[in-house]
Amino acid sequence: LLSSAPARPYIVALLCGLGLAHHLTAVWLLPALWPYLGAVRRWLTRQRALKLALCLLPGLLAYLYFPLRARLHPMPNWGLADNLSGLLWLVSAEAYHRYLGGVVPAQVAQRVAAWAGIWVRDLGVVGLALAFQGLWRAWEKDRRLAAFGLSWVLLLSGYSMVYTTGDSYLYLLPAAVMMALWMAWGGYVVLRELSRQQRIPQRLGWLAVAVLLALPAVSVVSRFSELDLSADRQAYVWAEG
Numbered sequence: 001l002l003s004s005a006p007a008r009p010y011i012v013a014l015l016c017g018l019g020l021a022h023h024l025t026a027v028w029l030l031p032a033l034w035p036y037l038g039a040v041r042r043w044l045t046r047q048r049a050l051k052l053a054l055c056l057l058p059g060l061l062a063y064l065y066f067p068l069r070a071r072l073h074p075m076p077n078w079g080l081a082d083n084l085s086g087l088l089w090l091v092s093a094e095a096y097h098r099y100l101g102g103v104v105p106a107q108v109a110q111r112v113a114a115w116a117g118i119w120v121r122d123l124g125v126v127g128l129a130l131a132f133q134g135l136w137r138a139w140e141k142d143r144r145l146a147a148f149g150l151s152w153v154l155l156l157s158g159y160s161m162v163y164t165t166g167d168s169y170l171y172l173l174p175a176a177v178m179m180a181l182w183m184a185w186g187g188y189v190v191l192r193e194l195s196r197q198q199r200i201p202q203r204l205g206w207l208a209v210a211v212l213l214a215l216p217a218v219s220v221v222s223r224f225s226e227l228d229l230s231a232d233r234q235a236y237v238w239a240e241g
Contacts, residue, residue, distance in 0.1 A: 009043070013052045017059025024093055025159065025171055032152035035144035063091055075239075102164035111161045118169055122176070126215060127183055134185030149178045187212045 019026030033040075070082035079090035089095070103111060119128060138146040153175040160171040194208055 009040075009048075010051060010055045013055035014058065017056035018062075019059070020056075021059040021062035025156070025174075028152060028155040028159065032148050032155055034151065035147040063087070066090060099164050099168075101162055103162050108161075114169075115157055115161055115172075118172065119179070123179065123183070124215070124219075130186030130190070131179050131182040132186070133189055134182030134187075137185055137189050138182065149182070153178050 016026060016029055019029065066079075066081040067083070067087055070077055070080060070086070079095075080086040081090045123131065135146060135150065138149070156171055156175040160168045163171065191208060191212070194204065
């Protein structure tokens, strides 16, 4: 990874900085990179560490916007971040610390079942089968990369389950991106295997392509009304009030 693409670690650092500026849960990317720890230790030098820090800086500089904007007293002015204590309160998400670790043992099974139900509902049986197929092939192709992806999904899933709010499932969105990549790889594997089978008519292969392309389209059409927020004015009403 490091030797074949010298610029890749710096790109990862830049993206991590931008991700942290967007949401603190991006920090889970760092422990998920554990499969590359040995390679990083061999590769890392003081000069490269300095370059990595500089690549992190552009994203983290976005936090300087908070005190500058807070000095103008906007509405809302979350955390009153025009001073150091207010900025630290806002950046560290101190207001939400009380939601962490509030799950009692009796709720664990319920939240795990809800977590599994989200994937079954959103991806369907076919989508999950393709995702597992893609993960399996990724494990065979590049075990460290597959371990990183799986670790990231598990870390985000664990966080969403111990974060005791009604919308904690939203933290699974980055995990859904990884699942989508596995689904795409699984679909590719299925189509490639069909193309290798000489006994299978070519029309069946094209039918499989059409089915795979139709799956996301059917999902969008069938659930568009549930996701359509064009008539939701809750935020406008709150701001006007």
